[in-house]
Amino acid sequence: MNAPLEGGRLYGAGQPAVEGHALSARGLAYAYAGAASVFADVAIDIRHREIVCLLGGSGCGKSSLLRVLARLEAPTAGEIRFLGEVLTAPHPRAALVFQQASLLPWLDAAGNVGFGLDFDHQPALSRSERAERVGHALSAVGLAGHAHRYPAQLSGGMAQRVALARALARQPQLLFADEPFSALDAITRAEMQDLLVELVHRWHTAALLVTHDIDEAILVADRILLMGGAPGRIVREWAVDIERPREAQPVAVTALRLDILNALHALRAHSYEHHQTEGKT
Numbered sequence: 001m002n003a004p005l006e007g008g009r010l011y012g013a014g015q016p017a018v019e020g021h022a023l024s025a026r027g028l029a030y031a032y033a034g035a036a037s038v039f040a041d042v043a044i045d046i047r048h049r050e051i052v053c054l055l056g057g058s059g060c061g062k063s064s065l066l067r068v069l070a071r072l073e074a075p076t077a078g079e080i081r082f083l084g085e086v087l088t089a090p091h092p093r094a095a096l097v098f099q100q101a102s103l104l105p106w107l108d109a110a111g112n113v114g115f116g117l118d119f120d121h122q123p124a125l126s127r128s129e130r131a132e133r134v135g136h137a138l139s140a141v142g143l144a145g146h147a148h149r150y151p152a153q154l155s156g157g158m159a160q161r162v163a164l165a166r167a168l169a170r171q172p173q174l175l176f177a178d179e180p181f182s183a184l185d186a187i188t189r190a191e192m193q194d195l196l197v198e199l200v201h202r203w204h205t206a207a208l209l210v211t212h213d214i215d216e217a218i219l220v221a222d223r224i225l226l227m228g229g230a231p232g233r234i235v236r237e238w239a240v241d242i243e244r245p246r247e248a249q250p251v252a253v254t255a256l257r258l259d260i261l262n263a264l265h266a267l268r269a270h271s272y273e274h275h276q277t278e279g280k281t
């Protein structure tokens with residue numbers, strides 16, 4: 001089940017990007033202005049309808065990698081293919097969800113969902129198509145009866161459902177989600193994790209979920225990628241073939257959690273040793 005791999009060995013620079021995937025990236029690097037590379041030589045494949053979770057310690061570059069894969073930032077090296085095409089700008093069939101719902105306070109829930117359809121590069125929609133997409137997305141997240149509520153009238157969980165609906169209304173082929181549930185209470189969070197899995201399966205999209213929560217990754221992912229090192233790389237991968245609902249498989253879940261925890265500890269120990277060695281030279 002748990003296939004360890006060294007970053008770059010399986011998806012090394014020599015391997016071509018995969019045409020048939022939702023997203024395929026090779027040799028990716030990124031550096032903020034005036035700083036060292038946050039990550040380098042990263043290769044990632046996301047298959048159609050697959051949920052991939054990107055795990056890693058704080059500051060290892062998960063959010064930066066997600067922003068580059070979504071092409072909100074240009075990589076300093078490497079290539080990203082989205083649906084087989086080289087990506088040079090954010091793609092209309094990709095959608096993003098962040099930790100904060102970031103709803104516009106002067107628009108109601110329906111207005112906020114529709115707003116996501118108004119950007120450049122979105123296909124032009126008639127009024128009725130737009131209304132249909134908004135209604136469909138709101139009912140998919142369980143908010144059909146709340147379309148005319150304003151953000152101030154929504155709980156944190158409801159606001160995040162609106163953010164999810166705003167993403168779904170774009171009929172994405174790939175959903176990028178950066179710690180979308182980390183600000184929610186435990187029960188709402190568990191509901192949202194289930195909802196995400198259900199929606200990804202029902203809407204036939206793929207998803208890349210950034211999280212630092214091992215349990216969330218195990219409950220949600222088809223595949224878990226562990227990021228670490230400086231600059232960051234994908235250092236381990238686990239295919240999660242535990243039957244759903246995974247809460248009902250505590251033995252398999254615990255075994256995988258231990259394996260991931262050990263890998264995280266090993267990364268931290270390696271990084272500590274590296275700093276000690278650097279300090280001596």
Ligand SMILES: Nc1ncnc2c1ncn2[C@@H]1O[C@H](COP(=O)(O)OP(=O)(O)OP(=O)(O)O)[C@@H](O)[C@H]1O
Nearest residue numbers: 032035038056057058059060061062063064065212
């Ligand atoms: N806008 C920015 N300008 C300069 N440096 C940045 C910027 N955003 C992030 N960084 C730096 O890039 C590195 C990676 O940050 P990033 O947020 O991608 O990591 P992360 O793994 O998502 O962290 P966390 O889990 O804590 O959210 C960090 O050292 C951070 O300080």
